Structure formats: structure tokens, C-alpha cells
Amino acid sequence: MSKKWYIVQTYSGQENSVKDDLERRIESMGFQDKIYQILSPDEEYEETKKDGKKVVKTRKMFPGYVFVEMEVDKEVDERAWFMVRNTPKVTGFLGSSGNGTKPNPVPQSEMNEILMRIGKLEKPVYDLAPGDRVLITSGPWRDTVASISAVNLEKKIVTVLVEMFGRLTPNELSIESVKKIEKEA
Secondary structure, eight states, rough: EEEEEEEEETTOOOOHHHHHHHHHHHHHHHHHTEEEEEEEEEEEEEEEEEOOEEEEEEEESSTTEEEEEEEEEEEEOOHHHHHHHTTTTEETTTTSTTTTTOOOOOOOOHHHEEEEEETOOOOOOOOOOOOEEEEEEEEEETTTEEEEEEETTTTTTTEEEEEEEEEEEEEEEGGGEEEEEOOOO
């Protein structure tokens, strides 16, 4: 059993109505142990009026879609899926071909980006700088000690120097695949 995020397609402009309906139905039908969160994320933007004044407005980040965090279990009965699919103004799950097929969940890395954009998840802080010694934690260089030559926080990439055949060779790695080695006092 694991919680995964799924995208529910709605009629455009009805995202909040669907979110409210789903929350009421979850409560009344007792699905709190199967469906955990429902999001219809908004974002703020600035608009300039004809008179030159700037106004802050909000809009849907994903018009026509609602995100639902559900527990997935092969043994679970289909009632929770059925309840979501048959909520008024819902057209189905994104990635489902219909006929009762289950859709693919949103990859957690993509969902984390969305959750960070709306402030539901804190951005990770990376304390890495050129010259730091790190342990590579995944990939072909796993358990290798290297030194950082460059850090790109926007792309979440570090360039590390790994000793290979007696020479330092640069390799680009995901920032999540290295762990800083603390200096001993």
C-alpha cells in the first residue's frame, strides 16, 4: 500500500467545485483511509491595467485538472476509484484509457516540484560548494569519494572530479546522488 498522486480531468472552470464535491463525498462515504489530499493549485500573476496600475490576480496552474492523493493497493475494492470517476463534472483520470483501467500515477519528483511551487513542500537546501569532498551514493560511481568542481543549483547538478587511471576526471551527477563528507575536527 502506498500513497500516489493522480490527475483527475474536470470540466474547465469547475476545478474548485470538483475539489469541494470530492471532499464532501470522501467524508460522507468514509474514504478518508483511501483518499488523503485533493489539490487544485492556484498561482498569482501581475496584470497591468489600461491606466498603468498593476493588479495581482490568481489563476489555475492546471486548468481542467485536480490532483488527488490516493492509496493504491492491488487488493482494494474499486469503490474509491469509482467514487472519484463518477463525481459530477469529472471526466476521468488522466492516463486512463477507460473501461476501468487504472491510470499511471504522477512521478513523485514531478509532484514534489508542484508541491514546492504552491508552498506545500519546502525546497531542499543543499550545502555544497566547489572544493567539498563528497561520497557518491548512486550510479556507477557509488561509494566513491570525489571532490566537487562545480554546482548548478537550478539544474540540481554537481560536477565532481573522480580519480580514474591516475587522473581526475569530471563527471556530472544529480545533486541528490552525492552526500557531503563532513570535515573531522
